[in-house]
Amino acid sequence: MMRRVLVLSTWVLLLTACGVVSAFDGGDTVRVYSGRHYDLEEAFLAFAEDTGVSVEFLFGGDAELRERLQAEADQTSADVFMTVDAANLQIAAEEGLLQPTDSEVLETAVPPNLRHPDGLWFGLSKRVRTIVYHPDRVDPSELSTYEDLADPRWSGRLCMRNSTNVYTQSLVASLIAHHGYEEALDVVRGWVDNDTQIINSDVQILETIAAGGCDVGITNHYYLARLLAEDPSFPVRIFWANQGDRGVHVNISGAGVTTWADDPDQAVTLLEWLATDGQEEFVYGNHEYPVNPEVPPPPIPAQWGTFKEDPLNAAEFAALNADAIRLMEEAGYD
Amino acid sequence: MPTGGRIGWTATVVAVAVLTALPVLVVAREGLSPDPEVWRRLWNGPLPEMILTTLGLLLGVGAGSLVLGVGLAWLVSVYRFPGSGMFEWMLLLPLAMPAYVLGFVFLALFGFAGPVQTGWRALFGPHAWFPEVRSLGGAVFVLSFSLYPYTYLAAKAAIAEHAPSTFEAARLLGDGRLRAGWRVMLPLARPSLAAGAAVAMMETLTDFASVQYFNVQTVSVGVYRIWRGAFDREAAVELAFVVLVFALLVIAAERGLRGRRRFEQRGGGRELRPVTLPGRKGLAAAALCSAVMTLAFFAPVGQLVWWAVGSSSAPRLDRGLVYASNSLGVALTAAAAAVGVAILLAGGARLAGSRVASWATRLATAGYAVPGPVVAIGVLGLVLAAARLFASFGWDDPRVLVGFSLIGLVYAYVVRFTALAFGPVDASLEKITPNVVDAAHTLGAGPTRVLRQIYLPLVRAGAAAGGLLVAVDALKELPIVLLIRPFGFTTLSVWVWELASESRWSMAAIPAMAIVGAAMIPTVVAMRRLRNPRAVPWVS
Incomplete structure (x- = not known):
């Protein structure tokens, strides 16, 4: 029995290996390590049609792929490293895993605060982390800033994401960048003192608000857009935080060319395409905002109007990510 | 030689x-x-609480999975009741649920906006009390229901190997089935059960995907957070040593539970002949197995099907x-x-x-x-x-x-x-x-x-x-x-x-x-x- 299982499984594995190995030919292919999955396939197919260059991508967690890239170094077959938040791109840049790109197309298409100053990485889509609320229980005039949610009048009414989540880390890092550690600590302590419910899913935060479990939350904008696409009467509204001061916190999904890319020019072509012609393919399916100011936002976010964005460069809050974790530990934020 | x-x-x-x-x-x-700075920060920060949480979670899941696994293995091995042959293998199915799926699905089912609590509020009013799902208790509950197959499998193997001779002998000497099980089988099966429970606890120890849904901050979650968020692989590896210490404790406990005695199988090729549970007792046994299967398997799968259809x-x-x-x-x-x-x-x-x-x-x-x-x-x-x-x-x-x-x-x-x-x-x-x-x-x-x-x-x-x-x-x-x-x-x-x-x-x-x-x-x-x-x- 054991022997049969062993023989069978070895055959299956060998066949698979042959399949994988034979499919692996050098040639006109850009290989991407991607922490992002959604809509990539369609976008890459469109890119192949436009340019004749095919794209292969290997999906994984941002941090894991960065570790892998670092371990593989000159042995890597990845030409592009793509993530769903800025922090891992910035760390990859600091670790020397990315090479500078000099592209006028990218510099025009991507605003300066959404790319690395030396062109090591570029934001490709914007993810806005802002305040959401239930219209029956909250009047939007009550809402103002992330900091204001630390006020005791919000006690027992808040839902937020856990501290292990990178979006929470980036938001808190941006608080540190603007206020310094101590003041940011007071804000997060205020959230904790308000008995904020910590939920490990933006979708469930939104559903809990809809069901009456809390009144106000902080989520990425596209999760609400997604729920609204399924059910236009979903009873949660969006509020752009901090419009009276620095603007709402914006994170990016972005990419950079790896130091060991076989053909850096081809990799740059892919990034240029994603930042220009491919913007719609890349961001629309997930209701994200294009980085390119020339490209209009997708339909649902378009209804939410324009807003003021925090101009803080993603590299800056990325550098404060570790501090943000320490701060949340200190504040007792789960 | x-x-x-x-x-x-x-x-x-x-x-x-x-x-x-x-x-x-x-x-x-x-x-x-070891970097003393890292350890000082960890000790003055979250580590003591993480250690307590991990300990609580381990003990809870160890006990929970033992009770479920041994009880169910006993039930399906020693008795026959409606569906017992089917339950015998179906009770293993919860193993197939990845933890990162189960945590999310359970919260979708039992969270505030989920069908269970929504129904509860419809029945007992909008402010009716419901136990906090996102808690240590919630995590113990869910992990026990998803990890009991390890102890179940161990108990099942032990019963199959020991039952023919020892169990029947005790029965011949006048012990009732339950008593024979308790007095003879349980001590004999102890090495296997200890191994099964140790596996369930090790899985709990290294899990960082599902516990996060319950806001349970174990040491593994700490490792994950330091590594992925603070980008400090060295500190993460150092903290992983704490996980290793816990693992050594689990292994030591397992060895201790195994005891010094050795239990040898002395022939006896007969298989255990199960007893048919009559009428209501049989139905009760079937209902118990169904209840466990529903919680551990059918409800999560049902939720997945619901999503797939919608x-x-x-x-x-x-x-x-x-x-x-x-x-x-x-x-x-x-x-x-x-x-x-x-x-x-x-x-x-x-x-x-x-x-x-x-x-x-x-x-x-x-x-x-x-x-x-x-x-x-x-x-x-x-x-x-x-x-x-x-x-x-x-x-x-x-x-x-x-x-x-x-x-x-x-x-x-x-x-x-x-x-x-x-x-x-x-x-x-x-x-x-x-x-x-x-x-x-x-x-x-x-x-x-x-x-x-x-x-x-x-x-x-x-x-x-x-x-x-x-x-x-x-x-x-x-x-x-x-x-x-x-x-x-x-x-x-x-x-x-x-x-x-x-x-x-x-x-x-x-x-x-x-x-x-x-x-x-x-x-x-x-x-x-x-x-x-x-x-x-x-x-x-």
């Missing part, structure tokens, strides 16, 4: 153990120079077959390899009879106590070193690396999951009388022949159980396959994660069910073995 054989076996066991622990050792080297966009199902064959290929190869390594280690250590060999087996099972990403990074380092070596001989075709990646993947699973196979295999060997072995030696059989002709046939039930555990764990494993797989190699668990990582649960539902389906194959195969263990072929 010639001592050369013994030294040879010691050397073999040590070599296999070192090979199995190598990736862990590679990474551990980094953690050997989804407007379907995932690319045509790829499902390729992904499933990738998954099964890796999982079965890893299971066979891990069982082989386990037999070599457990049997070899017995033949060697040396303290060194017995310590070496412990080293070999250390990978199970190390979080997946740590193992993966260690293996990745070795894979790359091998590829570099080949490249230095002029073999720098990228396809070499692809091949090495696949071998590395299987190797990583052996490193991580050998302990799963080792437990049942070792427990089976524990029951072999030294008399039989001594007799064989007296008759001139060398260690190799003893291994092949006595240990191997006896170890079948343990090998089947161990192989199943490794295969199922490898099927749902995520962090290692994400880090090591080559381009173009996607498994079912990667597929689920692709869709689930951005909360696209309606699309992730179908692949998640595919994992459950794939995991049923080894489950059914192993179950057939367990039902008819033929543990002592030369007697029957």
